[in-house]
Amino acid sequence: MESKGRFITFEGGEGTGKSTQIKLLSEFLEKKGIDVITSKEPGGTEVGQDLRRILVTGDKDKMDAVAEALLYYADRRIHVTKKIWPAIEQGQWVLSDRFADSTVAYQYYGYNKRVPYQTLENLYKLAVGDFKPDLTILLDIDPKIGLSRSLAKAGHMAVKETRHESRELEFHNNLRAGYLEMAKKEPDRFVVFAADKTIEALHNEIVACIEERFNLK
Ligand SMILES: Nc1ncnc2c1ncn2[C@@H]1O[C@H](COP(=O)(O)OP(=O)(O)O)[C@@H](O)[C@H]1O
Ligand SMILES: [Mg+2]
Numbered sequence: 001m002e003s004k005g006r007f008i009t010f011e012g013g014e015g016t017g018k019s020t021q022i023k024l025l026s027e028f029l030e031k032k033g034i035d036v037i038t039s040k041e042p043g044g045t046e047v048g049q050d051l052r053r054i055l056v057t058g059d060k061d062k063m064d065a066v067a068e069a070l071l072y073y074a075d076r077r078i079h080v081t082k083k084i085w086p087a088i089e090q091g092q093w094v095l096s097d098r099f100a101d102s103t104v105a106y107q108y109y110g111y112n113k114r115v116p117y118q119t120l121e122n123l124y125k126l127a128v129g130d131f132k133p134d135l136t137i138l139l140d141i142d143p144k145i146g147l148s149r150s151l152a153k154a155g156h157m158a159v160k161e162t163r164h165e166s167r168e169l170e171f172h173n174n175l176r177a178g179y180l181e182m183a184k185k186e187p188d189r190f191v192v193f194a195a196d197k198t199i200e201a202l203h204n205e206i207v208a209c210i211e212e213r214f215n216l217k
Contacts, residue, residue: 005088006214007131009099012139013176014165015150016195017202021139022095024203025210029093032216037087040097042075045082051075056161065111069120072103077127085131099133100124101182106164109178110171135213137206138183139195143172146195 008025010018022038029036043052051071063071076099087094103123107115147165154162183190191209195202211217 005091006093006135007084007088007096007133008093008210009096009101009133009136010139011098011101011105011136011179012195013105013141013143013146013172013179015146015148015153016139016141017149017199018097018139020199021137021203021206022097024199025206026095028203028207029095029210034093035091036093036095038095038097039079039083041079041099041102042072044075044079044084044096047078048075052161053159056163057159058163060163060166065107065114069103069107069115069123072107073123073127076100076103080128080131096133099136100128101136101138101179104182105175105178109181110167110175112174133189135210136183136186136190137209138179138190138192139202140176140180140192141195143169143176147172 010022012018019040026036026038041048042055043049051074055068055071055075079096084094084096104117104120108117108120147169150165151162154160154165180192183192193202193205193209
């Protein structure tokens with residue numbers, strides 16, 4: 001097996017199937033003999049777990065978009081320096097459930113551009129530099145469907161990570177449109193998948209994309 005590490009991110013709104021698909025893709029890659037790890041934002045590191053609790057639980061208005069952007073970037077800085085870069089350095093493939101595009105989608109588009117785009121770009125440069133995902137898989141679905149999936153799942157969990165889910169539908173429609181705009185701007189990095197199909201059908205599409213892009217056939 002070639003030893004070059006890769007960085008693949010999964011993006012999309014709530015309940016689009018990111019966590020489900022990342023697990024299936026990592027199992028697929030493992031079977032191919034690839035050294036793969038999965039991670040997530042927020043919360044890919046120990047410190048990040050504490051930030052995750054602060055960011056995704058509790059009242060939606062307990063902090064604003066600016067505070068969120070700063071905390072997400074603190075989480076991201078720890079994530080890249082302590083986990084993602086060392087793993088890639090060792091030749092591992094890293095699959096991340098969300099990355100910087102989520103901050104643009106939520107804190108910029110979701111909140112109707114309340115945080116200046118340039119500020120988010122500057123934070124990216126500061127925390128991540130020139131590093132970018134090799135591929136970003138964007139899962140796209142009508143937020144009404146995604147939110148109902150997500151809230152049904154949360155109903156079975158002890159800790160309710162539903163702070164963002166509790167925002168109004170307009171927020172979720174904004175962030176969906178924002179993601180699609182971002183994908184259009186960087187067509188080489190993003191691949192958009194319609195997520196309103198079975199888990200298996202979506203997995204097969206993602207596998208076909210990965211096989212082609214990374215020459216795994
Ligand atoms: N294609 C799908 N069709 C129907 N339900 C799905 C599909 N993908 C995921 N789910 C279910 O929807 C819920 C949310 O999926 P999840 O992967 O956690 O989404 P995300 O991580 O994007 O929020 C889970 O209960 C999951 O089992
Ligand atoms: Mg998830």
